[in-house]
Amino acid sequence: MSNHVTIKDAVKRYGDFTALNGVSLDINEGEFFTLLGPSGCGKTTLLRMIAGFNSIESGEFYFGDKLINNIPAHKRDIGMVFQNYAIFPHLTVKENVAYGLKARKVPKDQMDAKVKEALELVQISHLADRKPNELSGGQQQRVALARAFVIEPSVLLMDEPLSNLDAKLRVQMRSVIKKLQKRLDITTIYVTHDQEEALAISDRIAVMNEGRIMQIGTPSEIYAKPQNPFVAGFIGVSNYLDCEVKPDGKVNIKGELDLNIPLRRQYTGKAKLSARPEQLFFTATGMPGVIQFSTFLGDFVEYEVLLNDGQSLIINEYTKDHSEVYENGKNVFISFDPLRVSLYESESQEVLSL
Amino acid sequence: MKLLGKRQFRMDFWTWVKIIVILALCLFIVYPFYTILTKSVFSTKVEGITLYNFTRFFTKPYYYKSLLRSLYVCFFTVLASTAIGVPIAYLMTRYNILGKKAMHIMTILSLMSPPFIGAYSWIILLGRNGLAAKLFTMLGLTAPTIYGRGGIIFVFTLHLFPYIYLYTSGAMNSIDSSLEEAAENLGMSKLRRIWTVTLPVILPSILAGCLMVFMTCLADFGTPMLLGEGYVVLPVLVYNEYMSESATDPFMASALSVVIVICSLLVLVFQKYVIDKRNYQMSSLRPPVEVQLHGGKRLLASLPIYIVIFLASLPQIVVICQSFVERSFSGMVKGINLSNYQTILKRLFTNIKNTYVFSSVAIVFIVLVGIFVAYILVRKKGKVASLIDMLIMFPYVIPGSVLGIGLIIAFNRKPIILVGTSAIMIISYVVRKLPYTVRSGTAFLCQMDPFVEEASINLGVPPLKTFFTVTARMMLPGVMSGAVLSWITCINELSSSIMLYTGKTSTISVAIYQEVVRMSDGTAAALSTILTLTTIISLLIVFRVTKGKVKIV
Structure with a gap:
């Protein structure tokens, strides 16, 4: 049975170091939920607490309505895919997949049928009698997947399962995992540090940093409306500019340009603007700058533009809109998309834009 | 938070295993060992707790000389083993030695064979009435004696150089060949390359091998007992003090034991604080390539290995042959x-x-x-x-x-x-x-x-x-x-x-x-x-x- 997962105020300490500092999550039934963040942000720590391999210092973990804090790891009924697969080297593919069913004392005929079905789902039926050392990385990955979901766990956990694969296989396995998850409808918690992977695979993402959750949202929410400069910088590329919100509500950038950015509340004072490369344009008037460097990337051109005060910005221009590539040294004027850029208070880093 | 107190201490399986172990x-x-320690501070000659045994040890030549002899034998065995083990390790890892695998196994065999059998075999060969000794006499030469410190060092070296060989060749196989290539690229000649790059990098491993040789020599009883005759080293003295039928002195034997253990501990401490600190972590991306020698050069490179391994294996061969001879x-x-x-x-x-x-x-x-x-x-x-x-x-x-x-x-x-x-x-x-x-x-x-x-x-x-x-x-x-x-x-x-x-x-x-x-x-x-x-x-x-x-x- 699939379950929703609730975590209330989870804390994990290693000596003086706080790995997890009060994390709360609500994960829906059947949801593909990703914990995303740089290494050391606490995402794997949290996952291992859910799995039962890390002790829970404080906080409450629920599967459905059941508190699981004191249930030992082997009784939690969780499927887990490990970063390096952790396939049993002394067992064949079939035996690996059957392992969890054996522990559950599933009758032989049912077990065989389930193993067969699981192997078919991940398309490795032809490898059933091989030993793990005869398999490629991608095939081992499929065994690990089959082994985890064949026990029909209430929750499926995945700890950076694609990080050991090469780039092409990673993209391929990404869609295998995503489709399988939707088909089996298992609540899945996925850990990764790769933002592109997270955006591609998840229903919702929790961006984590230094043991805290920075933002929870759908991939498009997180990309379009980062709630703080950390998320803006971690997901995609962002340009940061110091600016000031004036009493009349206009946002003045470096004394050179005024923008009408809709704010969610009244504020005057110093602020920080974050704009993605595609949220900046070359216009007839605006902030003056000089093109320093251009990189032609096929569907768009990436420009590095030097502003008068010495800061440089990254600006993308799509080739379907402009076929011309500007020369280095060309004087340009820059403008912003005021409805899409994000604005934060300088001090508290709280979001100001809508 | 109210649900979770401190983690409870449970007597699980592993706690029991730890306790039992x-x-x-x-x-x-x-x-x-504690009983040895306590025995060592008592004596039949003096009442109560005393350092009498230790003062006797460090003042009577009969006792302290055995320690000096032990250290002497250990030191020169280490030197000789290194002089043999390191070049062999170099040749074996860098060149296509004839029958390399067999040679490697033979070295390990001679290390694992019972140490005192080496001593015994060399007595058969070079002892009084020894086979080889007779050969020398027939040729009108004086055979070198196998008894005494020279013989002990000789037998120890042939038995223990494999330690140095194994440690050194292990390190040489894990050295990244780009290190030596970098030195070559920077203009170093071959010999200076070995001297300035290869040797310093593998030195910690050689020292680790030396340590093993030293400790084994210091503790070994059979070889010096059979070959030493008048040349009594510390473990033999311990045996004599404890087992000799005339004047057993368990207190003195205990004190001697304490001295040996202290020597070993000092060597271990030295290893921990001096050698371990200088150990280089190496990840060999490209292990060194074996140089392919041909004809005479290949024979020349193989010859020293064959000579050493023949000498090291000789005891086993002699013993096996001797076992079928009725006298x-x-x-x-x-x-x-x-x-x-x-x-x-x-x-x-x-x-x-x-x-x-x-x-x-x-x-x-x-x-x-x-x-x-x-x-x-x-x-x-x-x-x-x-x-x-x-x-x-x-x-x-x-x-x-x-x-x-x-x-x-x-x-x-x-x-x-x-x-x-x-x-x-x-x-x-x-x-x-x-x-x-x-x-x-x-x-x-x-x-x-x-x-x-x-x-x-x-x-x-x-x-x-x-x-x-x-x-x-x-x-x-x-x-x-x-x-x-x-x-x-x-x-x-x-x-x-x-x-x-x-x-x-x-x-x-x-x-x-x-x-x-x-x-x-x-x-x-x-x-x-x-x-x-x-x-x-x-x-x-x-x-x-x-x-x-x-x-x-």
């Missing part, structure tokens, strides 16, 4: 037959049986304890694990004869009387040879993916069952290859057996020693052959099973 180690290692009481050859074997089967069958029974029983305990201890050391790290680690490795610094004395003193009175039983022999084997198995088990476990165990638990198998069905099952090859080394050193064990044996519990190695002393070469040779062949077969099995990847050091 520590108790056993305390009983059979710490307690015997009269006057030493005349009567014929080539199996009479020596008939004699030992009739007269020394108990010894043969004891060796195999004791070693087999010991090995069962060693494997069982080895698996548990290796698991605790790698997966249950903490203060208790460190304590166990220290205790397990303690026998490395306690020579066999010292442990033997400790066990006798500790268990010859109530509440536990073990002296004279088979149990005490087996206990001494388990305690002394356990490190081999634990070392190889931990090395194996360190490379094992810890997530495999978690995967099993995650799939619903409780931790303890996971340990037995997954972890122990996967550790078995590593533990077994260590166990065979433990087994080989058990059957060849002399230095503690000679202290602990009685008529009923005597072993092959003890019998060989006695037969050699009694000058009955034939039976000693037949017994030695049995040990040598068992050693060779056991080693070949390990090579087979581990596909030549066995780690001796």
